[in-house]
Amino acid sequence: MKRPILEQIPLWGPEIKSVLLDMDGTLLDKYFDDYFWEHLVPEKYSEKHGVTFGRAKEELMTKYKHHEGTLNWTDIDFWSRELRLDIPALKEQIKHLIEVHPHVEDFLRMLRRHKKKVFLVTNAHFKVLDLKMKKTNMGRYFDMCITSFEMGHPKEDIGFWEKAEKILGFDKESSLFIDDTEEILRTARKFGIRYIAFKAKATSKKSPGASKDFPTIMDFSEFCR
Ligand SMILES: [Mg+2]
Numbered sequence: 001m002k003r004p005i006l007e008q009i010p011l012w013g014p015e016i017k018s019v020l021l022d023m024d025g026t027l028l029d030k031y032f033d034d035y036f037w038e039h040l041v042p043e044k045y046s047e048k049h050g051v052t053f054g055r056a057k058e059e060l061m062t063k064y065k066h067h068e069g070t071l072n073w074t075d076i077d078f079w080s081r082e083l084r085l086d087i088p089a090l091k092e093q094i095k096h097l098i099e100v101h102p103h104v105e106d107f108l109r110m111l112r113r114h115k116k117k118v119f120l121v122t123n124a125h126f127k128v129l130d131l132k133m134k135k136t137n138m139g140r141y142f143d144m145c146i147t148s149f150e151m152g153h154p155k156e157d158i159g160f161w162e163k164a165e166k167i168l169g170f171d172k173e174s175s176l177f178i179d180d181t182e183e184i185l186r187t188a189r190k191f192g193i194r195y196i197a198f199k200a201k202a203t204s205k206k207s208p209g210a211s212k213d214f215p216t217i218m219d220f221s222e223f224c225r
Pocket of ligand 1: 023
């Protein structure tokens with residue numbers, strides 16, 4: 001049986017002063033992004049370039065793979081140019097699909113009540129961050145939100161963390177970081193963040209992933225007991 005998360009991470013004690021949270025897949029249902037990149041974009045791409053949906057998907061997957069883990073990947077203006085589609089407008093079109101994961105708001109409220117510093121650290125483009133904060137009204141819970149685009153590095157690079165530490169002023173010895181991408185968690189651990197947790201169940205539409213390397217949470221209510 002899995003050990004309760006609060007036995008592994010003393011979140012409500014004085015040991016942890018800052019909490020850094022990823023957005024997509026961690027706080028928000030990644031279904032929105034999966035649907036966007038795997039369905040809507042291929043559909044629009046196939047219309048625009050006169051190829052079948054299957055062909056469009058194939059071409060796009062190659063392009064996605066090529067830019068994964070880089071700043072281009074997070075830059076929707078890059079994708080607008082690369083695919084000759086208005087990516088921000090397409091995101092706007094399906095913003096009704098943006099959903100917050102269960103118990104996230106309770107968790108964020110509890111962090112505020114316990115006077116933790118709360119930071120949003122995301123690979124999302126600032127235009128997407130904006131759209132999602134407007135839709136979910138969650139911006140009020142954060143002391144600051146930063147994007148990899150502003151840091152000049154994706155979260156997969158140590159450079160992101162060096163810059164983020166300066167800008168946010170957190171102490172890595174007393175910080176907790178939660179993300180649904182293990183590669184990013186490994187970078188954060190290498191950088192020296194002391195408490196790290198993996199958020200499983202990034203999307204409501206697929207079965208949850210698991211991590212062998214990091215304490216795992218399925219649902220934020222695990223922290224609220
Ligand atoms: Mg994520």
